[in-house]
Amino acid sequence: SQTIHQWPATLVQPVGSPLSLECTVEGTSNPNLYWYRQAAGRGLQLLFYSVGIGQISSEVPQNLSASRPQDRQFILSSKKLLLSDSGFYLCASRGPSYNSPLHFGNGTRLTVT
């Protein structure tokens, strides 16, 4: 089965500082990869998804970017963080089938101060 490694678990960063969150996947090849953001107790907002190396789709205009340098590595970045970037960030992986489940990492709690 798939295992999603996501780090760090918590992060406190000042406004204007850069960000790099990394996600790696084990147990599968050529997965679809996703970055979600979640407000407390609420649903998931899709930020980026990727169907292959170097292929990134952005869902919402924002202060963030994503990259997929390797098949099982997905990186979320920002050059200058805003207060509104605070939240719970989740990386997920799934197979190509329409009924493939999403496998999530344990998330990164980002607080921008």
Added chain:
Amino acid sequence: TQLLEQSPQFLSIQEGENLTVYCNSSSVFSSLQWYRQEPGEGPVLLVTVVTGGEVKKLKRLTFQFGDARKDSSLHITAAQPGDTGLYLCAGAPFLFTGKLIFGQGTTLQVKP
């Protein structure tokens, strides 16, 4: 834009009570999934329903996919404190591009 409306948003009940969570849309989905999430962790898949009218049971949890594949429900019998968490439904559109449509979630608290 396809939406999934999940209700209720919050539910606080006593141990032993029954409850139902609903996930509704005006759009048709090829499949629908239910996830459960505990604080500080990622969501975990509970079930996938694929066929209209399908009913799946997972111990005390019963999941149903509507005949028209536009809605789904999650029923918990004799809820226990261990059922506490955030429940999320997610649908795969027929013209699937890899993006699941998520409901806004139902926060369930079961008091002992």
